[in-house]
Amino acid sequence: MTTMFPRFLKTRMAPLGLAVSVAVMAACDGSETAGVVTPDPEPEPPPPVAATTARYRVVFEATWSASTHPTNFPGGAHFSPLIGAVHNAGVTFWARDGTATPGIETMAETGGTSTLTAEIQAQIPGGALAVVNGSGIRSPGSTTIQAIALRADFPLVTLVTMIAPSPDWFVGVSGLSLRDADGNWIEELEVVLYPYDAGTDSGPVYTSAxxxxxxxxxxxxxxxxSPFSDEPIGTFTFTRTDG
Incomplete structure (x- = not known):
């Protein structure tokens, strides 16, 4: 019995010592992370939702002058009152290569706005949201429309004015969108303007009968x-005021 007891103790203690050593090593190895739970990353915030409405100020800067368009530049050069609409893609009030409506014809030949106003109002509600009006000016000169209200479902602007005197010449934009490709409202947009012929009067010069x-x-x-040069007539600058 005396000779077997030490053997029994040795065989029983060796695995216990090894287990203790392994436990100590495990506790020491990487102790700075032992028991630490890594939190889940914060979720990405959702993208901002585009505003459903916007308000813009429009500045018409008229640059048409004897220095930019010297050929037979007329006395008393001016632009008629601005007239247009806030609308959607379901309606078009004028287009390049299209035929002038009676409202565009009257505006381009006489500067009158009542017929075009009636055409726009006939599209409310439905294709149009509102009529847009602005004052006429001498050229060169500048005028401002202080507030135009748009909605996500009515993001387009049409705006025109007669070049006066002239047979049927005008400048403007047709169905200009103030939202970008991602559906966000554009903060500022400058449009360079060139003259258009409405196709309703065949007079060749500013003061033709x-x-x-x-x-x-x-x-x-x-x-x-002729009589226009390659220079612009002016610019429209649309600036968002509620952003």
């Missing part, structure tokens, strides 16, 4: 055609 065009011709750009 009335010469009705029958049938009407397509609306076309007059940039670089």
């Amino acid at each position: 009335n010469n009705d065009t029958q049938p009407k011709e397509p609306i076309r750009n007059l940039r670089g055609e």
Whole structure:
């Protein structure tokens, strides 16, 4: 019995010592992370939702002058009152290569706005949200429309004014979107303006007598055609005011 007891103790203690050593080593190895729970990363915030409405200020800077368009530049050069609409893609009030409506014809030949106003109002509700009005000005000169209200479902602006005097010439934008490709409202947008012929009067110079065009011709750009030069007529600058 005396000779077997030490053997029994040795065989029983060796695994216990090894287990203790392994436990100590495990506690020491990487102790700075032992028992630490790594939190889940914070979720990404959702992308901002685009505003459903916006308000803009519009500045018309008229640069048409004897220095930019010297050929037969007329006395008393001016622009008629601005007229237009806030609308959607379901309606078009004028377009390059299209035929002028009675409202566009009257605006381009006389500067009158009542017929075009009636055409716009006929689209409310439905294709249009509101009529846009601004004052006329001498050229060169500047005028401002202080507030135009748009909605996500009515993001387009049409705005025109007659070049005066002229047979049927005008400047403007048609169906200009103030939202970008991602659906966000544009903070500021400058549009360079060139002259258009409404295709309703065949007079060749600023002060030509009335010469009705029958049938009407397509609306076309007059940039670089006499009496106009290659220079712009002016700019429209749309600036968001509620952003």
